[in-house]
Amino acid sequence: MSKLFVKHLSKSWGDTEVLHDISFNCKQGSLLVLLGPSGCGKSTTLRLIAGLEDPSQGSIMMDEKEITHLVPGKRGIAMVFQNYALFPHLSVVENILFGLKARKIKKDEQQKRLKYAASVLGLSDLLDRRPSQLSGGQRQRVALGRAIVYQSSICLMDEPLSNLDAKLRQEMRQEIRSLQQRLGITMIYVTHDQTEAMTMADQIILMKDGEIEQIGTPEELYKTPATAYSGNFIGTPPMNILRPDQKILSAFESRKMDQELLSKIEKQCLIGVRPEHIQLDETGIPATINTIEYLGSETLIACQIENQPILFTTPNKLNMAPGGAIKIGWGVKNLHVFDAKSGKRDDSVYHQLLN
Amino acid sequence: MKRRTFYFSESLETTAAWLMGAIWLMPVLYAFWSAFHPAEYSTHLVLSAPLTLENFYRAWEQAPFVRYFLNTFLLVTIILIAQYILCTLAAYSFARFEFRGKSIIFSIILLQLMIMPEVLLVENYQTIGKLGLSDTITAIGLPYMASAFGIFLLRQTFKTIPTELVEAARVEGVSSVGILLKVYIPLARPTYIAYGLVSISYHWNNFLWPLVITNSVESRPLTVGLAIFGAPESGVDWSIITAATVMTMTPLLAAFLLFQRQFVQSFMRSGIK
Numbered sequence: 001m002s003k004l005f006v007k008h009l010s011k012s013w014g015d016t017e018v019l020h021d022i023s024f025n026c027k028q029g030s031l032l033v034l035l036g037p038s039g040c041g042k043s044t045t046l047r048l049i050a051g052l053e054d055p056s057q058g059s060i061m062m063d064e065k066e067i068t069h070l071v072p073g074k075r076g077i078a079m080v081f082q083n084y085a086l087f088p089h090l091s092v093v094e095n096i097l098f099g100l101k102a103r104k105i106k107k108d109e110q111q112k113r114l115k116y117a118a119s120v121l122g123l124s125d126l127l128d129r130r131p132s133q134l135s136g137g138q139r140q141r142v143a144l145g146r147a148i149v150y151q152s153s154i155c156l157m158d159e160p161l162s163n164l165d166a167k168l169r170q171e172m173r174q175e176i177r178s179l180q181q182r183l184g185i186t187m188i189y190v191t192h193d194q195t196e197a198m199t200m201a202d203q204i205i206l207m208k209d210g211e212i213e214q215i216g217t218p219e220e221l222y223k224t225p226a227t228a229y230s231g232n233f234i235g236t237p238p239m240n241i242l243r244p245d246q247k248i249l250s251a252f253e254s255r256k257m258d259q260e261l262l263s264k265i266e267k268q269c270l271i272g273v274r275p276e277h278i279q280l281d282e283t284g285i286p287a288t289i290n291t292i293e294y295l296g297s298e299t300l301i302a303c304q305i306e307n308q309p310i311l312f313t314t315p316n317k318l319n320m321a322p323g324g325a326i327k328i329g330w331g332v333k334n335l336h337v338f339d340a341k342s343g344k345r346d347d348s349v350y351h352q353l354l355n
Numbered sequence: 356m357k358r359r360t361f362y363f364s365e366s367l368e369t370t371a372a373w374l375m376g377a378i379w380l381m382p383v384l385y386a387f388w389s390a391f392h393p394a395e396y397s398t399h400l401v402l403s404a405p406l407t408l409e410n411f412y413r414a415w416e417q418a419p420f421v422r423y424f425l426n427t428f429l430l431v432t433i434i435l436i437a438q439y440i441l442c443t444l445a446a447y448s449f450a451r452f453e454f455r456g457k458s459i460i461f462s463i464i465l466l467q468l469m470i471m472p473e474v475l476l477v478e479n480y481q482t483i484g485k486l487g488l489s490d491t492i493t494a495i496g497l498p499y500m501a502s503a504f505g506i507f508l509l510r511q512t513f514k515t516i517p518t519e520l521v522e523a524a525r526v527e528g529v530s531s532v533g534i535l536l537k538v539y540i541p542l543a544r545p546t547y548i549a550y551g552l553v554s555i556s557y558h559w560n561n562f563l564w565p566l567v568i569t570n571s572v573e574s575r576p577l578t579v580g581l582a583i584f585g586a587p588e589s590g591v592d593w594s595i596i597t598a599a600t601v602m603t604m605t606p607l608l609a610a611f612l613l614f615q616r617q618f619v620q621s622f623m624r625s626g627i628k
Contacts, residue, residue, distance in 0.1 A: 052522050073528025085523035089541045099527030102537075150527075 003028045003154060003186045004049070009058035011044055019044050019210045022058070026154075026203070029184045031177065033197040035233075036207035042190045045207075046156050049188065050079050063153065073102075078147035079156040083163065084139045086131040086146075093127045096145045113149040120179065121145050137168045144176070148183070155180075157189045161196065173199055194234050198222070206230050226345050228338040231272045237300065237311045239272045239336070247306055251285050251329060252353070261352055265337070269349060272336035275300075278312035284329030289322050303328070386604075389597040397593045410598035414584070417595070419572050420602065423580035430492050430565075430576050431558045435551055437500040442550075445501070446509030447535050451521075461510075467503035473563060480567060490574050495565045499558065505550055512546040513539055545621040552618060559607055577603045 004026040011019040019041045026032045034042040047053045049060055051072035059068045067075050078099075086095050096117060100110045118124045121141045131139055140160060147155050160176070161169045177200045180187050191197055197204050198218045206213040206221065213233075214226040225231030231239040242248055244265050252262065265271070285305055293300040298313045303326065312328065320326070337350045389397040390411070396404040414420070448454070449461055479498050480489075488494040516539060524534050540547070562578040569575045575583075581603055584596070611618065 050522075050526055052525065072522075072525045073530075077526065079523070079526045081519045081523060083517070083519055085517070085519040087520060087523075087538065087542075089544075098524075098537075102524075102527050102529045102533060146523075146527075 002026065003062065004188070005059075005061040006045070006049070007059050007061070009045070009048060009060065010056045011041075011048060011053065012056045017056075017210065019048075019055075022207075022210075022212055024205055024212065024215055026186060026188060029186055030202040031180050031187045031189060031200055033201035033204045034188065034190045034207060035192070035194060035197040035204050036213075037192055037233075039209075040207040041210040042192075042207050043158060044210075046158055046188060046190045050077055050156055051075050076152050077154050077156055078150045078152040080143045080147050080158065080160045082159045084131075084143040084160075086139055086142055088131050091128050091130055092123060092134070092142050092145075095131065095142055096123075096149055099146060099150050110149075113151070117145040117148045120148065120183075136164050137172060140164065140172055144179070148179075148185075154186045154188065157187060159191055160189075161191070162193075169196075176200065195236065198234065206233060224345065225272070225336060228270050228272060228343040231274075231336055231338070235274060237275045237313070239274050240278075240310050240312075241270055241272050241338070242305075242308055242310070243340075244269060244271050245306060245308070247285060248308075252332070258352075261349070265349060265353075268340050269346060270338045270340050270343070272338060273330050273334060275312040277334035278310070278328050278330045280314060280318075281327055281329030284327040287326055287328050289320060289324045289326060291322055292318055292320065301326075386597040386600050389593050390601045392594070394592065394594040397597070410594045411602065414595045414599040414602065418580060418584045418599070420577075420580065420599070422572055423575060423577045423603075426492060426574060427559060427576040427578075430495055431555050433492065434496040434499055434558050435554050437496065438502050438505050438554055439547065439551075441501050442505035442509050443535070443540065445506045446513055447539060449506070449510045450513035450539075464503045464506055468507065472498065476564065476567060479564070483568060489568055490570050492574050494568050495561075495574070495576065496558075498564065502554070505554070508546060508550055509543060512543045516542050548617065548621040552621075556607060 002025040006025065007023050009019060009022040010017060022041075022045060024032075034045055036042045044053065048055050051067070051070060055068060059066060061067065062075065087098065090098065093114065096114055097110050100113065118127060121144060123138070123141055123145060126134065126138060126142075131142065134142065143160070157176075161172055164172060173196055179185070189196075189200065198221075201218055203215065204218055204221055205215050208229055214221060214230045216224075216226075221230060221234045225234060225239070228241050232241055246266075248271070249262055249266060287303040287305045287310065290302045290304060290309070292302075294317055298315050299318050300311065300313050301318060302309060302311050304310060305328075310328070332353055335350065335353065337346045337353070338344060339346050388400065391406050391408070392404045393407055393409065445464075449457065475498070483489050483494045483497065486494075488497070520538055520542075521534055524538050529537060560578060561576075562582065565576050566579050566582065569579060572580075581599055584599055
């Protein structure tokens with residue numbers, strides 16, 4: 001059952017349109033991530049859903065009710081902000097109960113929900129402190145607490161982890177995800193960090209320049225990126241997008257490929273291959289090493305074929321110096337083929353390649 | 356060589372600071388000396404001079420100081436409350452809402468900052484006369500209630516409050532008035548305190564306008580009462596005048612000494628100097 005429908009949503013500031021015709025829906029109890037680089041319109045989309053901005057066009061429906069122009073307080077949403085937005089003059093308790101007091105919910109009900117949220121989030125010992133006496137992770141929990149006690153039908157998160165250090169971010173990531181699943185919260189989560197999106201989401205919406213690039217599960221985004229951009233954005237290190245010149249095509253020639261198909265690929269396509277799918281291969285394409293980064297569990301090698309940079313990982317330590325010559329190869333089935341002009345995935349060429 | 360010039364400029368600064376402090380303190384010290392000693396010692400500084408409270412009794416009896424204190428107290432309270440309410444509402448609308456003519460109205464208010472209140476003495480007198488309010492405490496306070504300084508100061512403070520906090524409150528279903536009361540005002544507290552102090556001390560000491568607009572004991576504030584008390588035509592008796600002066604300035608002085616730390620802190624936090 002879908003909780004939230006966003007239909008043909010657009011937003012302009014003066015003459016510049018920052019959001020073009022966005023449509024998607026979000027299922028009850030699922031975690032939807034809006035992912036994209038800064039300025040792609042993901043935060044604007046979230047603010048439109050929250051009612052903090054007014055859309056230029058389109059509609060938002062929640063539980064089969066139109067909420068497009070409703071004031072934020074009447075939408076039944078909770079929101080967690082990037083800087084937590086805790087009131088510095090109020091204690092943790094007062095911050096958590098702020099919304100319930102404003103909505104005139106009964107005192108004993110307030111206390112019940114407070115107790116529950118505090119125990120779920122492990123805040124019971126911190127209730128009398130001020131936000132300035134809390135660490136970043138604790139502030140984050142208080143902000144979450146404020147969202148939980150409202151028991152809203154939907155919770156919006158605007159880059160909630162971007163102010164935390166790497167280790168804490170990973171902890172909070174797991175914590176938020178498990179909390180969301182345990183309490184069955186419907187959550188829309190905005191981030192620019194693809195790791196967060198991949199690890200937490202039920203559904204990812206990848207955005208670029210105010211438009212949706214791809215909607216799918218993390219697995220779909222990883223395995224079948226709809227565009228070259230999407231392939232490049234998901235995964236660390238990112239997917240290599242290559243112009244198939246003669247040298248790269250020579251890798252396919254050994255497979256006795258149809259010349260017509262090869263020339264079509266050369267002229268009209270881009271090929272994508274993930275770093276983890278490239279290996280050192282004695283029969284492969286010669287490349288020159290630029291840098292070698294030893295990471296322990298794997299080694300990250302940046303090299304180039306002619307003047308096209310390629311990044312790949314290998315599980316073994318490579319005892320070579322930058323400038324050295326290697327040969328690399330990849331399985332054809334791990335290739336992704338994109339149209340050179342539109343950047344769209346072209347599976348017909350891919351299947352022809354496989355046969 | 357460099358170190359020596361550094362020491363030199365530092366000691367120069369220290370000396371200058373002490374000097375200015377001493378110049379400021381001298382009349383105050385003299386007032387205390389003269390107030391607590393018999394009249395014959397008021398210009399005769401001998402350490403063995405006998406202490407006395409006689410001057411205070413006489414000053415207290417010669418003029419209705421109780422009434423003056425009450426008037427001044429009412430005056431500063433009324434002005435402060437009116438200023439808080441008016442300036443808060445004006446500053447809130449300037450800081451957070453868009454309306455037609457906003458920048459023009461705001462620049463007119465800023466213009467008012469550049470006009471010395473004394474210039475408007477006659478004009479204000481006529482206006483108050485037309486309102487039929489002359490010789491009342493309200494009349495003394497009225498020209499100062501919509502304070503341009505207060506509006507400007509609070510607007511600047513309100514503008515520094517993160518929009519995220521306001522948005523968080525909006526999402527929680529708080530109305531515009533609720534946001535003002537629950538977010539803006541509590542967060543601007545240091546500014547309110549600092550502004551309150553400036554306002555109280557200014558209106559406690561204000562003299563010219565109250566002198567013009569009042570002519571009875573019922574409305575006269577301390578400063579005017581004190582001036583009439585010390586006017587040459589009623590005879591100059593330094594001991595009694597200084598005793599009365601000490602009385603009028605003691606509440607402010609005591610308040611300053613008591614709240615010294617909060618004073619300095621809130622001035623620093625609100626950026627007024």
